[in-house]
Amino acid sequence: MLTSLHRIIYVSRSLLRGDEDQVAVELRRILAVSRRNNASEGVTGALLLGQGSFAQVLEGPMVAVERAFERIQDDPRHADLVVVEVGAVDARAFPDWSMAFAGAAAASAAPRVRAVLDQVGTAPRATAAESVLGLLDALIRRETEWAMAR
Amino acid sequence: MICGRSVFLAGLIDPMDIQVETAPRAAKQAQTRRPPTRQHARSLASAALDVAAEGVIVCDDALRVWLCNAAAFRFLGLEEPLQLRARPALSQVLAASPCLDETGRRTVLAHCAEAVANGDRAGGEIELPADSRAGTGLALRLRRVAPRRWALMFSAARATAASDPLAHDPLTGLANQRRFEAALTDRLAMAGPGGQQDWPGLLLIDVEGHGSLTEASGRAAGDALLRLVGQRLRAALRESDLPARLDDGIFAALVPAAAGVETLARRLVERLARPYVVQGQVAHVQASVGLAVAPRDGHEAGQLLHSADLARRQAKAEGAGIYRSFNVLMREQAEARRSLEADLRKALVLGQFELFYQPQFNVATRRVLACEALLRWRHPIRGLVAPGDFISVTEEIGLINAIGEWVLRTACQEAMDWPGSIGVAVNVSPLQLADPDRLLRAVAGALAASGLRPERLEIEITESALFGQEAATLDCLRTLQARGVQISLDDFGTGYSSLSRLRSFRFDRIKIDRSFVKDITEDAHARGLVRAIAALGTGLALATVAEGVETDEQARQVEYEGCTDLQGYLISRPLPASEVRAVLLRLNERALLAGAAD
Ligand SMILES: Cc1cc2nc3c(=O)[nH]c(=O)nc-3n(C[C@H](O)[C@H](O)[C@H](O)COP(=O)(O)O)c2cc1C
Numbered sequence: 001m002l003t004s005l006h007r008i009i010y011v012s013r014s015l016l017r018g019d020e021d022q023v024a025v026e027l028r029r030i031l032a033v034s035r036r037n038n039a040s041e042g043v044t045g046a047l048l049l050g051q052g053s054f055a056q057v058l059e060g061p062m063v064a065v066e067r068a069f070e071r072i073q074d075d076p077r078h079a080d081l082v083v084v085e086v087g088a089v090d091a092r093a094f095p096d097w098s099m100a101f102a103g104a105a106a107a108s109a110a111p112r113v114r115a116v117l118d119q120v121g122t123a124p125r126a127t128a129a130e131s132v133l134g135l136l137d138a139l140i141r142r143e144t145e146w147a148m149a150r
Numbered sequence: 151m152i153c154g155r156s157v158f159l160a161g162l163i164d165p166m167d168i169q170v171e172t173a174p175r176a177a178k179q180a181q182t183r184r185p186p187t188r189q190h191a192r193s194l195a196s197a198a199l200d201v202a203a204e205g206v207i208v209c210d211d212a213l214r215v216w217l218c219n220a221a222a223f224r225f226l227g228l229e230e231p232l233q234l235r236a237r238p239a240l241s242q243v244l245a246a247s248p249c250l251d252e253t254g255r256r257t258v259l260a261h262c263a264e265a266v267a268n269g270d271r272a273g274g275e276i277e278l279p280a281d282s283r284a285g286t287g288l289a290l291r292l293r294r295v296a297p298r299r300w301a302l303m304f305s306a307a308r309a310t311a312a313s314d315p316l317a318h319d320p321l322t323g324l325a326n327q328r329r330f331e332a333a334l335t336d337r338l339a340m341a342g343p344g345g346q347q348d349w350p351g352l353l354l355i356d357v358e359g360h361g362s363l364t365e366a367s368g369r370a371a372g373d374a375l376l377r378l379v380g381q382r383l384r385a386a387l388r389e390s391d392l393p394a395r396l397d398d399g400i401f402a403a404l405v406p407a408a409a410g411v412e413t414l415a416r417r418l419v420e421r422l423a424r425p426y427v428v429q430g431q432v433a434h435v436q437a438s439v440g441l442a443v444a445p446r447d448g449h450e451a452g453q454l455l456h457s458a459d460l461a462r463r464q465a466k467a468e469g470a471g472i473y474r475s476f477n478v479l480m481r482e483q484a485e486a487r488r489s490l491e492a493d494l495r496k497a498l499v500l501g502q503f504e505l506f507y508q509p510q511f512n513v514a515t516r517r518v519l520a521c522e523a524l525l526r527w528r529h530p531i532r533g534l535v536a537p538g539d540f541i542s543v544t545e546e547i548g549l550i551n552a553i554g555e556w557v558l559r560t561a562c563q564e565a566m567d568w569p570g571s572i573g574v575a576v577n578v579s580p581l582q583l584a585d586p587d588r589l590l591r592a593v594a595g596a597l598a599a600s601g602l603r604p605e606r607l608e609i610e611i612t613e614s615a616l617f618g619q620e621a622a623t624l625d626c627l628r629t630l631q632a633r634g635v636q637i638s639l640d641d642f643g644t645g646y647s648s649l650s651r652l653r654s655f656r657f658d659r660i661k662i663d664r665s666f667v668k669d670i671t672e673d674a675h676a677r678g679l680v681r682a683i684a685a686l687g688t689g690l691a692l693a694t695v696a697e698g699v700e701t702d703e704q705a706r707q708v709e710y711e712g713c714t715d716l717q718g719y720l721i722s723r724p725l726p727a728s729e730v731r732a733v734l735l736r737l738n739e740r741a742l743l744a745g746a747a748d
Contacts, residue, residue, distance in 0.1 A: 006430055041245040063245065064245045070381070073425065074421065
């Protein structure tokens, strides 16, 4: 139980302020720390920033994921965090990423991001979880393709 | 445990084969490949390691774990094998431990990494205070046991001042009540007259919500949640502040300088209310924070704690998830309440209760057919106290049953003096109804002692009394009714009025709340409601009593709308027992005369 594979999906409101470059710098910091911490604890996942909100998937051994969550919820760079899904899963959705990031892809898919965020407030939990996961998956895939094309 | 043990001891036999998911196979392969004698020696070594009191984890230079004995599992609070690939990183093993917090884990890792990098043969010792590990403190030693192999050994820390088990809450590792109070006392002494230090502030944090998690998912989950609350509390404080857990869900913080405690309280309320994830589920708690600062709210530890506690209760009463600073009013209110309770406990014995009676006028016969008994408390200093000012307190301190029994006995007794067969209506508290046997005994006793015919007694209950144990309550009412006692529904229209209540029990009367009667002459809406309730009464063949009738105009209206009885100042104010008989005679005589004049 303590070490079986768990996943947490949450969304929160970003409090990152400033122009694009300042936000990018802060994001890079978050990602660097995330990747370092997550890799050492067997946590993988994906993060999206779009429409002023974060959406994040964290997966890994239960205790490690819960510990990462506990660190993240306390971070002053975001607020109003809502847990969309939490529980045991059979397999990781992002096995290859200690923390994948969707930035440019999220910007290019604004309407879809908006729609998924809206769903979090209204749709049943399971549906909302599925669409957040689907969104992150699609955007990470696209982001990766762009990176490779470059 | 068994499983975890065999998995990792397989590593002792042949570390190359550690495959957590395939442990049995690994063990079997090992068996087939080794000569029996060596294997025997090794399994002896395994067995010995497993009964050792000290926890042992063997790692290599890259801090990958090769084996881990039973005691090490115990110290780390791990119960099951790690489902990680072969030879997990030490960081992952530590990360899986629910007992180590972030700081503890990093301290251990940093210590090991440094020792390995320096190649020290004896890697030295460190101690983790109880604060960074839930439970008691932990002592760790690192030794090189073979080339590029290290043994990390765990034992319980010696009790030092900082890790004194008597000073710590074993669940959260925070200070316990004893240590907290001692620290508070010290701090106040240092700040006192001529003292060098600032005056401290004190926060009491009342956490609610872990109870429902415990109920739903068990003790371990509830405890884990409290542990997280403790961690968030510590994280929100400064190094110089002292966090503590005083009782189940009661946390505290001692802040050396009171300036800024309000900001801290606000931050705590917000932080503690953020979602938690515990053992694979989301949980929430609310924190109500009470705040007191020295010397304004107390010079001395007990007094300051009491002030903070009053503020905490106030915050909780105002709706949880907020903070309140202590003010003198709170102490005055608490004092007033305490003395009210003390006085009430004596009131019955000292004969300070009295019943007043308010006549009810029957429209059809134009006579008074019944009076409602109203409780008054005559206190030598407080004067005459209305029930609204003390009944709820008697309910809270468990006096209501005794008082209710006195009311039943007295009302039946005094009604025996009244002319004709005028009835008496007695209000019964929901709490009395919650103990049906006792109520039935009380009614039977009052009737027997007075000799009043049951038909002359009426029991008034409020809608809220019908909540909860509905079946038992309804049975009790039916029993009373079967004995001839009348049952009426009080304050109709103000509670959770539901027509199904009128179906589930055949009341003899409903009493229309005075708020409808008050507005009946001006407000067509109120009039419509009175009409509807009266029609309901007609349809169900039950009497409808309009309460609070004060003017002729109101009387005309309620009569016109079809109410069968009227009660209020227009008929008569509530009368002391000694005056009832005379007033009843006069009222009914006048009615007779008026009737004769028609
Ligand atoms: C939106 C968001 C996502 C984050 N995700 C992670 C994460 O996946 N893993 C992580 O360790 N920290 C993450 N962080 C950072 C943590 O909140 C925290 O700053 C960090 O874990 C502290 O690590 P340190 O003590 O090693 O500096 C995230 C922060 C934000 C605002």
